[in-house]
Structures are given as structure tokens and as C-alpha cells.
Amino acid sequence: MNKLNIAYSPCPNDTFIFHAWTKGMIPGAPELNVSFADIDITNNWAADGGGPEVMKISYAALPWALQEYRLIPCGGALGRGCGPLVLTADEATDPSQLTGKRVAVPSERSTAYLLFRLWAADNVPGGVGNIEVMPFEQIMPAVRDGKIDAGLVIHEARFTYQEYDLHLMKDLGNWWEEDTGLPIPLGAIVAHRSLDADQVTKWVKDSLAYAWEDPRASESFVMEHAQEMSYDVAQSHIQLYVNEFSMDLGEEGYRAIRELLGRAANEGVIPPIDLNELK
Incomplete structure (x- = not known):
């Protein structure tokens, strides 16, 4: 495979998770061509087409993305005590x-x-x-x-x-x-339907596993893109947004996503989707 195009934010949780893959530390994973992009940009890419093969988007943008992308069950931001x-x-x-x-x-x-x-x-x-x-x-x-x-x-x-x-x-x-009673789904990782989703899932999980095994390895990369925030704030950010759901959404994670998108569709805030497509 040639270079794989990916877009994620410069926020500490994303740079922490994707550091190892970005730096070529994951055996068998393709080299990445990284775009650091604000979530508003990637949400529009997901809706309008023409975006990179792998992206971090908002869960709220999934209804517009699912025609060309599928949800990857890891690497995103979903948890408790971390809402807007x-x-x-x-x-x-x-x-x-x-x-x-x-x-x-x-x-x-x-x-x-x-x-x-x-x-x-x-x-x-x-x-x-x-x-x-x-x-x-x-x-x-x-x-x-x-x-x-x-x-x-x-x-x-x-x-x-x-x-x-x-x-x-x-x-x-x-x-x-x-x-x-559910965690809040914030950011999702999606991969273009032309890719092997299981393979992308493995590369993302391997990158996160590397980060957890050696947290200090990513520090300079995280701080390089941390937009002038302090080291302590960056670490708090990682601790809050990188959790067990980042490694695997699990049944509770999928239930939270279905609840959020189902409520929003019922209120007419987003277009209705087949919630079974999420898996």
C-alpha cells in the first residue's frame, strides 16, 4: 500500500493515540500522510466527500459520512465526565x-x-x-x-x-x-469503505497500545502540536479523553452512539440512519 492519507486534530488525545503509527513504529502499517485538521473541517469533508481515507470526525457527523466511510471501533473519544x-x-x-x-x-x-x-x-x-x-x-x-x-x-x-x-x-x-446513564460519544474514527476496516482497526489499536506501553515516547510530538497549552493541561486532556473506549467501543459504547443518533434523528436534528450500519 502507498501512503495512507489521514486527518486528525492536533489535540493531545489524537496525537497521543496516533503518534506511533505516524512515526512508523507499527510493524506492517502503511506510512501516513497526516493532515492536522480542526473537527469542523473533517466533518465537512465527511459530508461533502473528497476527504482522506481515515479521519477523526464528530459522531454527530456520521449520518453524512456513512455512505463513503465506516465507523472504526477504536481510536476515538467517548467517555464520562468529558462532555462539552x-x-x-x-x-x-x-x-x-x-x-x-x-x-x-x-x-x-x-x-x-x-x-x-x-x-x-x-x-x-x-x-x-x-x-x-x-x-x-x-x-x-x-x-x-x-x-x-x-x-x-x-x-x-x-x-x-x-x-x-x-x-x-x-x-x-x-x-x-x-x-x-450512558457515556457521551464525542469523536469517531472513520475509514473509507475501500479499505479493510479490520486492518485499519488493528493499526489504530497497535498505535494506542504502544502509547500506553511507553507514554513518554509521544510527549514531544504531543507538545509540538498542543497549541501552546501547558504540559499539565495536555496530560489531563489525555487522561480524560483516552480511555477503554479508545481501545474498543464495546457494547456500551455502541449503545451510547445509537442513543445519541436515535434521539437526534427523532428530533429532526440529523437525517435518520439505519443504526445497524454502525457495526
């Missing part, structure tokens, strides 16, 4: 205060935005006003500076939002877990 946060510059705790307001989100096809829409439908009477898509690293400064009224944040923002003098209105991961 709704932040404001004041100490507002009443969701009704978002009615008619401007809210920034990291992607219109992100799991974060999907969760926000499901939550807001029951908690924001009349709905929010304008939704503005921004790269996730720009959202907290925009909320702080009053350019928008609230922001939906993901990733390391969970550990750093207090540095921007922002306040938590709602932890949507906690809301989801309390409502369903």
Missing part, C-alpha cells in the same frame, strides 16, 4: 437567559452542537438567536470580550475556562449522563 460546556462571561445559571442570544459553537455538525440543540430544545424557551461557528480555540476569548453571549466549548477548555474569567452555565456531558 456552555460558558458565559457572567454567572448566569438559568438557560432561559440564552433566549435570542448569540452562541458560538465549534462546528454545526459537531457532537457538542448536537447535544446543545437537544438540551436547548427543552431548556431555552423560544430558542437561541444566532449560532456562530468558530474554531474552538477562539470561542473563549470571544465570550470574554463580549463578541458573543455564550460559547459551547470542548477539549482542554474544561481545564482552562477559569483563566478567561468565564463561568459554567451547563455541563452537557453531565446532563447527558444523568438523563441516559
Whole structure:
């Protein structure tokens, strides 16, 4: 096989998982041509076609991707205590205060935005006003500076939002877990249907196994792409988002994905899909 094209984010969980494969440390795995891409970019690639053979996308983008890609049962982000946060510059705790307001989100096809829409439908009477898509690293400064009224944040923002003098209105991961008892599906790895999915699964699992066996091997690679976050924040990010579901979704993981996409389809937020296609 020639070089395999892959796109994943520069976030610590992705660089930690894919470091060994990216650096040619996995016997038998093809050389990778890596694009570091924000989730909004890969979600659009998944929907519009023309993306690389392997990608990290949002689970919320799966309905648009499944015609050309299949879900790989490892390498993604799914867990507990790791959901997106709704932040404001004041100490507002009443969701009704978002009615008619401007809210920034990291992607219109992100799991974060999907969760926000499901939550807001029951908690924001009349709905929010304008939704503005921004790269996730720009959202907290925009909320702080009053350019928008609230922001939906993901990733390391969970550990750093207090540095921007922002306040938590709602932890949507906690809301989801309390409502369903299930972990929250965030990011998925998909592979083009022309590839051997079992083989891709093996290479991803081998790369993660290497990372867990020698965590220090990936440190310089992780920090090189960590977008100026501190070492401690990067490590906290990895510990939160890389877990047993990263190695294998298992039945609980698939159940969480079916619940999320099934609810969203019932609400008309995403197009309906055959949930049996996920496996």
C-alpha cells in the first residue's frame, strides 16, 4: 500500500493515540500522510466527500459520512465526565437567559452542537438567536470580550475556562449522563469503505497500545502540536479523553452512539440512519 492519507486534530488525545503509527513504529502499517485538521473541517469533508481515507470526525457527523466511510471501533473519544460546556462571561445559571442570544459553537455538525440543540430544545424557551461557528480555540476569548453571549466549548477548555474569567452555565456531558446513564460519544474514527476496516482497526489499536506501553515516547510530538497549552493541561486532556473506549467501543459504547443518533434523528436534528450500519 502507498501512503495512507489521514486527518486528525492536533489535540493531545489524537496525537497521543496516533503518534506511533505516524512515526512508523507499527510493524506492517502503511506510512501516513497526516493532515492536522480542526473537527469542523473533517466533518465537512465527511459530508461533502473528497476527504482522506481515515479521519477523526464528530459522531454527530456520521449520518453524512456513512455512505463513503465506516465507523472504526477504536481510536476515538467517548467517555464520562468529558462532555462539552456552555460558558458565559457572567454567572448566569438559568438557560432561559440564552433566549435570542448569540452562541458560538465549534462546528454545526459537531457532537457538542448536537447535544446543545437537544438540551436547548427543552431548556431555552423560544430558542437561541444566532449560532456562530468558530474554531474552538477562539470561542473563549470571544465570550470574554463580549463578541458573543455564550460559547459551547470542548477539549482542554474544561481545564482552562477559569483563566478567561468565564463561568459554567451547563455541563452537557453531565446532563447527558444523568438523563441516559450512558457515556457521551464525542469523536469517531472513520475509514473509507475501500479499505479493510479490520486492518485499519488493528493499526489504530497497535498505535494506542504502544502509547500506553511507553507514554513518554509521544510527549514531544504531543507538545509540538498542543497549541501552546501547558504540559499539565495536555496530560489531563489525555487522561480524560483516552480511555477503554479508545481501545474498543464495546457494547456500551455502541449503545451510547445509537442513543445519541436515535434521539437526534427523532428530533429532526440529523437525517435518520439505519443504526445497524454502525457495526
